[in-house]
Amino acid sequence: MNRWIEKQRHLIDFTANSLARRKARSLGLLVVYTLLVFVLASVSLYTHALRNEATRVLAGTPEIVLQRLIAGRHDLIPPGYMDSVGRLRGVQKIEGRLWGYYYDSVMKANYTFMVPTDRTVADGEIIVGPALERSRGLAAGNGISFRSYSGELHTFIITEVLPHESELVSADLVLMSEADFRRFFTYPEGQYTDIALWVANPREVRNVGLKLMEKLPDSRPILREEVLRTYASIFDWREGMMLALLSAAILAFGIFAWEKAAGLSAEEKREIGILKAIGWETGDVIAMKFWEGLLISLLAFLLGYVAAYIHVFHGNFALLQPVLKGWAVLYPSFSLTPKIDGLQVATLFLFTVLPYTAATLVPIWSAATTDPDTVMRG
Amino acid sequence: MSRPSNRVLGTILIAAAAFGGTFLDAARQRIAHEPALQHTEALVERLRLSDIALFTEARYTRHLSQADLHSAFQDHPVALEHFPSGSMLPPPQTLLKRHEPLDREAAPSD
Structure with a gap:
């Protein structure tokens, strides 16, 4: 050897x-x-x-997100829609989500405006994502104006910046109160962007999705599994x-x-x-x-x-x-x-x-x- | 150490140690990143987020999982998908495979 x-x-x-x-x-x-x-x-x-x-x-994303489509495009959830979803057997919790995009012509960037459900943001105040803080040089206590789609200028005070460690999911977020959101986008009262829902039995998620499709043919349920699969294949x-x-x-x-x-x-x-x-x-x-x-x-x-x-x-x-x-x-x-x-x-x-x-x-x-x-x- | 083989094998050994070191460093960083990951997970759950903010340039790239199947091509019929990050995403066959075929399974409504 x-x-x-x-x-x-x-x-x-x-x-x-x-x-x-x-x-x-x-x-x-x-x-x-x-x-x-x-x-x-x-x-x-x-x-x-x-x-x-x-x-x-x-992994913590809503179990099902329900969108409504009109002529192949995402449309708002009308009043009453939520009730018919809520009456479905197996649905444990249901929430209307309010979110949308805003194009900032100053930065030439897209922001995601959102109404949080876990906290209350006072009218006239916003919480911004870390990328926004960095690119526009903002900090807590500063004011910022956005021109809404109706042409009016809305001014908000930044009360908080979302933590940097979560930037991967929150970089471009702007969290605001429901009243501000509806006023800014002239969003019809009682309507939502989409619906987040949770199912009591995790094994029933697909069945609930099927039932939703049968009951509301103009809806498109997106399962958590699909979201994860999207990112697994990206x-x-x-x-x-x-x-x-x-x-x-x-x-x-x-x-x-x-x-x-x-x-x-x-x-x-x-x-x-x-x-x-x-x-x-x-x-x-x-x-x-x-x-x-x-x-x-x-x-x-x-x-x-x-x-x-x-x-x-x-x-x-x-x-x-x-x-x-x-x-x-x-x-x-x-x-x-x-x-x-x-x-x-x-x-x-x-x-x-x-x-x-x-x-x-x-x-x-x-x-x-x-x-x-x-x-x-x- | 004057023999060439010693020098060559020594270099390979140092490179192999650095290679092994990457796995140790990865383990160390995984432990260090764990709290931040947990906070992010909690934020996703609390804010009901569904997507990562990797491509903020277009609707269908910002919220990939929420975009409908043809949103990249909906500007007009036969429109070419024109955002650069679109080319980083898998092709349509994969897109189709990712979505649950609930619409094909659901019974038609009366």
Whole structure:
């Protein structure tokens, strides 16, 4: 065993020296390889952590949200609608939600205006989300004016800013009293945006959804399960533009690595010829090249992955964030909780380390099994 | 340490230790983030929120789960979905799979 280890160490010595002789080429390959692993790992770590965080925090969302549709568009819940929903068997609690969007032409940003049910906000006062505080430079005690859709200017005093730690869900929120909300949007009295409802038996949620559809054909129930599924599938890492763009990079790297690994240079062929002429066995030559492929790809994987981890969980995904932000002016600033999927890391490992190592072996096999004289003459 | 193999294996070992370190750091951060996550969960429950505020640019991206199936294309028939974050979202087949087919199961009303 010791003899075997010593032999492998000598082979690694030889490989390291051989790589050092071709310093620029080897370093270039390592850098490109590391960068590719870095980008792939960054995307996969970020999306996995975001998916996890979203499904975790949204676990408390209402069991069913009931919307009313008219001609395929979301419409207001008329008075009386709530009563017919409330009379359904299995419905435990029912609440009308009041919320809507407001486009702020000063910031060119969309806010979500909402009437909270868990607290009372006094008329003329609002509670704002952290992104609003940051982008408009607001603080508790400040006043802010919004021009309503009827053209009037409404002034509100900010009494509180929602906690930064919850920014992922509350970045653009503006909480106000029901009277203010109805006045601001000239929202008809007794009408609601949609209905949140809770079901006594969690296993009955689907049945209640079905009953709602039967009783109110113009309604669209959205189950909590659907909300969670939406966020479980968002940014599926095999889909989306970022990976479509990346596929070009992966392909380019594939060609580069194949060219480097599969096509032996005249110098390498000569080296193999000489090694065989001085008594190296075919197995030794292959083992030496195997070490070369493995060391480069393993080092690239480790460095790329560690850099990606730091980028995503300590650097806030800074390099790729512009792609995610899109046209949104208000963007939550949040640090994700690291949630690493072992299978994902293993997949990344298999897809980056194995193909390259295997690609180095194929041409070596054919070169190493031929006569040294033929190999040296090219 | 003068042998090249020692230097190479040493480098790999340091990189592997850093790799292992990411898992330890992840565990540490998960514990540190737990209270904030719990507060966020509570806020979602209290305010009856249904979506994360990741894309605030359009209605159907701000409240993804509340958007109806064709809201991205409803400006006019055959309208192309034009917000950049739309391209980050899964394609329509997945959209259809995400929604419960309650409308197909419900009996027609009289």
